Amino acid sequence: MNTSEQVVNEILTLAASHFKVPREKLSPDEDFFKTLGIDSLQALDLLTRLENHFHVELPDYELQGVSDFRALAEKIHARM
Amino acid sequence: MTQSLEKFQGETLSWTVKDGVIELALHRAPCNEIGSLTLEDLERFVSALQELQLDAHALIVYSTMKPGFCAGADLRELYKRSTAMDVSSATSGVRDYLERIHAVMNVIDDAPLTTIAAVHGVTFGGGFELALVCDLIIADKMARFCFPELRLGLIPGFGGIPRLKRDLGNAVVRDLLLTGRSFNVTKAQQIGLVSQIAAEGEALRAARSTAMQLGKFDRRTAQAAKKFIKPIPYAELREEIDLFCELFQHPAVAAGLRKFVESTDALPYLP
Numbered sequence: 001m002n003t004s005e006q007v008v009n010e011i012l013t014l015a016a017s018h019f020k021v022p023r024e025k026l027s028p029d030e031d032f033f034k035t036l037g038i039d040s041l042q043a044l045d046l047l048t049r050l051e052n053h054f055h056v057e058l059p060d061y062e063l064q065g066v067s068d069f070r071a072l073a074e075k076i077h078a079r080m
Numbered sequence: 081m082t083q084s085l086e087k088f089q090g091e092t093l094s095w096t097v098k099d100g101v102i103e104l105a106l107h108r109a110p111c112n113e114i115g116s117l118t119l120e121d122l123e124r125f126v127s128a129l130q131e132l133q134l135d136a137h138a139l140i141v142y143s144t145m146k147p148g149f150c151a152g153a154d155l156r157e158l159y160k161r162s163t164a165m166d167v168s169s170a171t172s173g174v175r176d177y178l179e180r181i182h183a184v185m186n187v188i189d190d191a192p193l194t195t196i197a198a199v200h201g202v203t204f205g206g207g208f209e210l211a212l213v214c215d216l217i218i219a220d221k222m223a224r225f226c227f228p229e230l231r232l233g234l235i236p237g238f239g240g241i242p243r244l245k246r247d248l249g250n251a252v253v254r255d256l257l258l259t260g261r262s263f264n265v266t267k268a269q270q271i272g273l274v275s276q277i278a279a280e281g282e283a284l285r286a287a288r289s290t291a292m293q294l295g296k297f298d299r300r301t302a303q304a305a306k307k308f309i310k311p312i313p314y315a316e317l318r319e320e321i322d323l324f325c326e327l328f329q330h331p332a333v334a335a336g337l338r339k340f341v342e343s344t345d346a347l348p349y350l351p
Contacts, residue, residue, distance in 0.1 A: 041111075041147055041202065044202070044224055044262065045201070045222065048221075048222050048224050048264050049222075051264050051266070052221060052264065052266070055266075057263065057264070057266070057267055059259065059261040060226075060261055060262045061259070061260075061261055
């Protein structure tokens with residue numbers, strides 16, 4: 001099973017690829033809304049891609065108060 | 081605006097007919113929010129449908145907007161209109177609007193041809209309800225469904241609850257309505273909502289392939305089968321309108337609409 005750290009890395013790679021941001025510009029503790037320059041609609045898009053990638057279901061209300069990649073990874077890891 | 085029975089290009093939608101398949105394309109930016117303009121165009125469509133369906137065997141409804149199929153009711157228009165009048169007048173206006181929407185939805189639901197919603201991305205609220213009136217939902221991998229109305233102090237008002245109850249188990253309906261959470265296409269297929277999943281961007285292609293197959297069957301038999309297996313819950317649909325209008329009068333709704341409208345997000349759909 002993936003560790004939480006592995007999950008973070010996979011999220012960063014997927015987000016960088018999809019939103020066409022250099023991978024090295026993303027770090028786990030940064031605000032993904034600001035770093036990726038996305039709005040809530042694109043955040044939902046990211047959520048769908050992450051659910052598909054990790055084969056989990058994450059209710060979107062779990063994203064409340066979550067704005068950095070590490071916290072997002074913890075939420076996803078808790079569903080694996 | 082191009083007008084003919086078989087080809088129409090409106091402000092919010094357009095339709096074409098080819099080889100017995102009607103294709104209704106939604107194209108109001110940003111995500112096909114259903115306001116007064118879309119309602120007028122939908123009314124034009126269902127009026128034309130009375131004749132178009134005589135020679136057609138399938139209807140595909142889809143969106144050309146990148147964010148998704150349809151984000152639901154135009155909440156900004158609803159807020160603007162309802163705050164310009166007293167609660168009683170606003171509620172009366174909402175009832176009129178709902179009755180017109182229901183009339184459109186009921187025609188599509190009951191149409192004597194097989195209807196397919198080819199969905200992608202955001203399929204929320206009224207958009208979800210539009211997909212639910214169709215016989216089949218074919219979704220691409222990025223489709224996301226939601227009834228977020230509870231977040232506004234409301235319930236779905238375009239017929240979603242009776243149609244959800246018609247199609248899904250009650251436990252699933254409770255989950256979707258009471259949590260107001262969005263869910264992906266894997267979940268949607270697991271619960272029996274979505275009949276086929278297509279690759280990203282390929283829902284329309286899959287719908288066309290399905291429509292072509294439907295053309296091989298005897299139309300009268302297909303119509304009879306549909307009528308037999310798909311009841312229209314008219315009484316519950318009317319009850320839904322009554323409940324919606326009753327809830328609409330509560331101050332929580334105005335507060336919820338104001339919060340939505342004042343958001344700087346293009347589509348503030350995170351809970």
